[in-house]
Amino acid sequence: MLFTINCAYGEITPIDAQRNAKEHNNQGTIYLREGDYLAAIKEFKIAIGINPNAQSTSVYYNNLGRTYMKIYEYNKNRLIAKWAQDCFEHAILGDCMNMVYYNNLVESYAAQGILDSRAQYLLKRVEKNPYNKIIVGLIYLRQNKIGAAVTMLDDFCTNNPDLIITNDVKKIIKANSFI
Numbered sequence: 001m002l003f004t005i006n007c008a009y010g011e012i013t014p015i016d017a018q019r020n021a022k023e024h025n026n027q028g029t030i031y032l033r034e035g036d037y038l039a040a041i042k043e044f045k046i047a048i049g050i051n052p053n054a055q056s057t058s059v060y061y062n063n064l065g066r067t068y069m070k071i072y073e074y075n076k077n078r079l080i081a082k083w084a085q086d087c088f089e090h091a092i093l094g095d096c097m098n099m100v101y102y103n104n105l106v107e108s109y110a111a112q113g114i115l116d117s118r119a120q121y122l123l124k125r126v127e128k129n130p131y132n133k134i135i136v137g138l139i140y141l142r143q144n145k146i147g148a149a150v151t152m153l154d155d156f157c158t159n160n161p162d163l164i165i166t167n168d169v170k171k172i173i174k175a176n177s178f179i
Helices: 017-034 037-050 057-075 078-094 099-112 115-123 132-142 146-159 165-176
Strands: 003-006 011-014
Touching: 017 037, 017 057, 037 057, 057 078, 057 099, 078 099, 099 115, 099 132, 099 165, 115 132, 132 146, 132 165, 146 165
Parallel strands: none
Antiparallel strands: 003 011
């Protein structure tokens, strides 16, 4: 455990990694909102580094990815969109129940022009990871393949009725169904 020493009072207090990580994330979101992307990146990376294995770190990865996507909007450099992709994938690995992370991941694929190749890749691996159906369904939506998207997402819901994310998937199906 890390400690901080207050020399004026001779106190030794433990450092709360989770609180410190959250403070860096909060500062990063302020910088992101203000358009200071390099400062935001620094703060999000610090937050991730302080507390790399907590579920809350998914939020920090997502915010880092969002920052990269903001930079991508300015310069259209696909490498930056790839960095965002890596962040969103880390976010999903830490918390696979947040639909925002999946949507952001698909946006990073679109920015790189790899929607088709990612859909094909993920479809080959749905048996190992059923969450891939969510990503493929969102890719199909992005490509305006509504029927295929609804079918894919409905299949996920049918096979995973008790997952927290299933309700979010059902909302997407309802919003895109013509019934």
